[in-house]
Amino acid sequence: MKYKESKNFFPHSDNPQRGDFVERVVDPRQAYYKVKPVNADDEIPADAAEFAGK
Amino acid sequence: MAAQPAKDTSTQELEQKQEWWWIAEKKRSKRLDYLRKAVWKKGALGGNYAPGIKVDLEIPQLFTNMWNFWRYDPPMLRRAKSMAHVLENMPIFITDHAQLVGYMGTLPHTLAWRVDGATMVNEELYNEPGVMPEPEQASLKRVADLNAYWAGNTAVDKLARVLDPEDAVKFLSGAIGWGAPTSAYGYSGKDYEFMFAQRHGFEDILDLIDQSIEKAEDLTMGNPGPEILPVYDRIQNWDAMKIMLNAAIAYARRYARLARILAEHYETDPKRKEELLRLAQTCENVPAKAPSTFQESLQYDHFVQILARLEAHEGAWPARPDYYHWPMYEKDVIKEKNITREEALDLVGEFMIRAYEVGGFGPRWAREGLQGITGTWVWTLGGVNKDGSDACNDLTLAFLQAARLVRVANPTFGFRWHPKVRDEVMREVFECIRHGLGYPSIRNDPLLIQNAMHWHGHPLEEARTWVHQACMSPCPTTKHGVQPMRMASATANCAKMVEYALHNGYDHVVQMQMGPKTGDARKFKTFDELFAAWTTQMKWLINTLVRTVNLGRYKDPEFYGRPFLSAISERAVESGLDVVSPVGDRGNCWVTGFTWVENADSLAAVKKLVFDEKRYTMDDLLNALENNWNGYEQMRRDFVNDAPKWGNDDDFVDGIMVRCLQEVAKHSREIKCPSGNSWPLLPENVSGNIHYSSIVGALPNGRRLGDALYDGGISPGPGLDKKGPSAVLKSCGKIDHVGDGRAFLLNQRLSPSQLAGEKGYQLWKAYIRTWADLGLDHVQFNMVSDETLRAAQKDPEKYQEVIVRVAGYSAHFVDISRKTQDNIIQRTVQGI
Numbered sequence: 001m002k003y004k005e006s007k008n009f010f011p012h013s014d015n016p017q018r019g020d021f022v023e024r025v026v027d028p029r030q031a032y033y034k035v036k037p038v039n040a041d042d043e044i045p046a047d048a049a050e051f052a053g054k
Numbered sequence: 055m056a057a058q059p060a061k062d063t064s065t066q067e068l069e070q071k072q073e074w075w076w077i078a079e080k081k082r083s084k085r086l087d088y089l090r091k092a093v094w095k096k097g098a099l100g101g102n103y104a105p106g107i108k109v110d111l112e113i114p115q116l117f118t119n120m121w122n123f124w125r126y127d128p129p130m131l132r133r134a135k136s137m138a139h140v141l142e143n144m145p146i147f148i149t150d151h152a153q154l155v156g157y158m159g160t161l162p163h164t165l166a167w168r169v170d171g172a173t174m175v176n177e178e179l180y181n182e183p184g185v186m187p188e189p190e191q192a193s194l195k196r197v198a199d200l201n202a203y204w205a206g207n208t209a210v211d212k213l214a215r216v217l218d219p220e221d222a223v224k225f226l227s228g229a230i231g232w233g234a235p236t237s238a239y240g241y242s243g244k245d246y247e248f249m250f251a252q253r254h255g256f257e258d259i260l261d262l263i264d265q266s267i268e269k270a271e272d273l274t275m276g277n278p279g280p281e282i283l284p285v286y287d288r289i290q291n292w293d294a295m296k297i298m299l300n301a302a303i304a305y306a307r308r309y310a311r312l313a314r315i316l317a318e319h320y321e322t323d324p325k326r327k328e329e330l331l332r333l334a335q336t337c338e339n340v341p342a343k344a345p346s347t348f349q350e351s352l353q354y355d356h357f358v359q360i361l362a363r364l365e366a367h368e369g370a371w372p373a374r375p376d377y378y379h380w381p382m383y384e385k386d387v388i389k390e391k392n393i394t395r396e397e398a399l400d401l402v403g404e405f406m407i408r409a410y411e412v413g414g415f416g417p418r419w420a421r422e423g424l425q426g427i428t429g430t431w432v433w434t435l436g437g438v439n440k441d442g443s444d445a446c447n448d449l450t451l452a453f454l455q456a457a458r459l460v461r462v463a464n465p466t467f468g469f470r471w472h473p474k475v476r477d478e479v480m481r482e483v484f485e486c487i488r489h490g491l492g493y494p495s496i497r498n499d500p501l502l503i504q505n506a507m508h509w510h511g512h513p514l515e516e517a518r519t520w521v522h523q524a525c526m527s528p529c530p531t532t533k534h535g536v537q538p539m540r541m542a543s544a545t546a547n548c549a550k551m552v553e554y555a556l557h558n559g560y561d562h563v564v565q566m567q568m569g570p571k572t573g574d575a576r577k578f579k580t581f582d583e584l585f586a587a588w589t590t591q592m593k594w595l596i597n598t599l600v601r602t603v604n605l606g607r608y609k610d611p612e613f614y615g616r617p618f619l620s621a622i623s624e625r626a627v628e629s630g631l632d633v634v635s636p637v638g639d640r641g642n643c644w645v646t647g648f649t650w651v652e653n654a655d656s657l658a659a660v661k662k663l664v665f666d667e668k669r670y671t672m673d674d675l676l677n678a679l680e681n682n683w684n685g686y687e688q689m690r691r692d693f694v695n696d697a698p699k700w701g702n703d704d705d706f707v708d709g710i711m712v713r714c715l716q717e718v719a720k721h722s723r724e725i726k727c728p729s730g731n732s733w734p735l736l737p738e739n740v741s742g743n744i745h746y747s748s749i750v751g752a753l754p755n756g757r758r759l760g761d762a763l764y765d766g767g768i769s770p771g772p773g774l775d776k777k778g779p780s781a782v783l784k785s786c787g788k789i790d791h792v793g794d795g796r797a798f799l800l801n802q803r804l805s806p807s808q809l810a811g812e813k814g815y816q817l818w819k820a821y822i823r824t825w826a827d828l829g830l831d832h833v834q835f836n837m838v839s840d841e842t843l844r845a846a847q848k849d850p851e852k853y854q855e856v857i858v859r860v861a862g863y864s865a866h867f868v869d870i871s872r873k874t875q876d877n878i879i880q881r882t883v884q885g886i
Binding site: 010020022025027028029030031032033034035036037 | 088091092093094106142143144145146147148149150161162163308311312315316319320
């Protein structure tokens with residue numbers, strides 16, 4: 001699956017080929033949202049799980 | 055599973071049991087409770103990182119990729135472009151319930167790794183079990199590749215090539231001092247006057263730089279001459295600063311975007327959604343613009359600190375939050391009532407938590423010397439305004455109250471006491487101490503302002519802005535007063551002065567001729583011969599460290615450099631020079647004197663028992679010391695019990711202490727920093743007294759190799775102060791706290807039961823009055839009972855939150871080594 005196909009991918013308005021991929025992480029101490037800039041056409045790695053939004 | 059208090063235990067019962075940490079849990083908001091417990095503690099437990107803590111490899115990789123790509127650029131521009139790439143691409147995160155953001159790693163449990171600082175630190179990564187991210191083999195390969203790239207090319211490697219080889223070997227032996235002479239591992243003062251008092255957002259600074267570049271380009275297009283030649287380099291430096299400022303604004307707006315995405319696409323709770331949108335607006339506004347709300351003010355400050363830490367491994371956190379955030383607090387909480395005091399308290403508590411979670415990978419010697427923490431974040435509270443009026447305000451109280459709610463070991467506070475401090479402020483200060491935090495330390499503001507003027511020529515108005523640059527040393531926050539780079543490397547293991555004086559400069563522990571040959575001590579006939587040898591060794595030791603540090607400072611723009619720090623410093627913005635350049639810096643250097651008091655007690659013991667009373671010969675003494683007192687136990691006891699000890703108001707030993715300090719002070723004026731100013735001594739220990747216990751040989755005060763050294767800068771030896779707290783203060787009062795050195799750390803233990811209630815407060819206040827009248831500059835307190843500390847040793851899980859004052863910092867008791875724990879318990883509990 002490519003980033004651009006995920007509902008957790010948010011393209012940059014000035015360059016839709018780049019965007020932010022949001023992940024939800026719950027570690028032993030805290031829960032947080034993490035984001036990193038990615039290329040829209042790159043494949044999502046297996047360890048970056050999809051999660052549901054509202 | 056962590057222990058929990060019985061649900062039905064009342065606050066009153068907990069107060070009686072002095073279990074203040076459970077009271078904090080009961081009293082703090084749900085948000086603060088969540089955020090406090092969410093922290094991944096980065097301080098090493100005795101020397102080892104806690105399970106789950108991982109080194110961040112993302113940032114070093116991003117940085118190295120671009121550092122290699124821009125290899126033909128000059129140093130400052132190259133660093134700026136590489137850092138901008140990091141800020142643009144590093145993963146960022148927002149913790150649930152957070153209202154402030156920014157972290158120096160890519161995930162909450164990661165330690166930042168300064169990959170370009172020192173090869174010797176990088177190689178230590180291989181020795182630390184558990185810190186490699188999973189999958190471990192892939193991480194090890196990545197570390198190996200990064201280390202191969204940087205080997206021989208880090209800041210310290212570059213400096214080592216120009217150092218005198220003999221200085222380099224002795225410095226790196228680990229026997230006489232510690233630290234790395236580069237701003238890669240520095241304590242950088244921040245020009246708060248420029249950013250906060252003058253209200254410059256980063257866009258304002260960009261405008262200033264553009265104006266400077268325009269003028270400079272006019273010059274370079276004008277008549278040729280030697281005066282325009284340096285301008286070309288300065289234009290490149292300004293470009294570097296601009297890159298960093300723009301990257302910093304963009305970095306903050308990445309948080310704004312994430313907060314907005316979360317609010318609009320994920321968050322279902324209306325209240326949290328509102329918070330996220332406010333956070334988004336905050337990060338849109340700062341650091342681009344000067345802050346216009348209290349939240350923005352704190353967030354601006356936190357971004358500055360995080361960005362500085364992404365640029366270098368900063369070991370300290372000079373700040374004065376109640377002073378620089380007061381205007382926005384006053385506006386939002388008091389004048390316009392935009393937020394309630396409780397909401398402000400939540401922000402203050404979170405501001406402290408955000409600092410507490412910060413941590414970078416450090417070498418083992420640093421972790422052992424700073425057990426339980428990753429740097430000395432000593433924030434300054436109180437003090438006076440530039441016109442000399444009382445600067446304490448409601449935000450001062452809020453910080454003191456929030457500290458008791460979040461109970462973090464880092465940051466701690468140093469409180470600038472002066473005679474005009476109101477009683478309600480003193481009560482809040484005392485409550486923090488009574489709650490066992492170990493902080494604030496109390497600093498004598500009038501005296502330290504005078505000290506700053508005496509040693510470094512800071513004008514009165516600037517001296518009054520001072521903050522703790524590290525644990526102890528005051529430094530102004532002004533254009534010419536702020537010190538951008540103070541490395542821990544002028545940190546002297548002072549006990550070696552007397553050790554080398556007795557052993558002709560030879561170090562029996564590292565087995566090397568270290569100091570100069572000052573003569574066979576067995577042949578000394580008078581105390582003055584020994585003292586002359588001591589003076590020579592003292593000068594040699596300080597000179598060796600200071601030469602190294604001075605060279606490190608002078609070469610730093612070439613070998614490391616700080617484009618971001620330059621961009622937030624008025625001096626650099628105006629001049630176009632890297633702020634680490636000594637040009638325009640008034641100078642604020644000091645030599646940190648670890649293991650200092652052993653000199654006075656040792657010299658006094660030799661004078662009394664060998665030269666005055668002739669109970670033993672120098673041969674007897676040297677034989678005993680060379681055998682680490684083994685086989686000489688009765689003699690050792692005589693040297694412990696029959697020789698006077700510092701801290702008992704005994705003129706015999708106190709006179710020797712003052713004589714030693716005056717010799718150092720005299721030499722301090724003879725040696726100069728790159729700005730041409732003096733290098734005064736500042737006796738203190740962090741937990742260096744434990745680190746150096748296996749490096750300092752046997753001493754005439756009765757100490758054996760391996761025994762813990764004394765804990766403070768002028769604290770008496772544990773259990774050796776037998777005449778009460780007044781005698782301790784009187785001994786310390788014989789020192790001139792202006793002319794004899796930069797500052798003097800005094801640890802005292804007080805009895806929590808004696809200081810309970812109103813009577814306890816009044817006793818403590820009277821003690822502080824005496825302390826001030828005697829002219830001491832510093833005192834800090836442990837007020838946790840032996841009973842609690844021993845219980846914590848026995849059942850650490852139940853006492854996870856007990857905090858103690860170690861030296862210039864506080865730590866959770868369970869995070870420090872057993873040896874340090876015992877050393878703290880051994881300190882005399884003073885009845886006042």
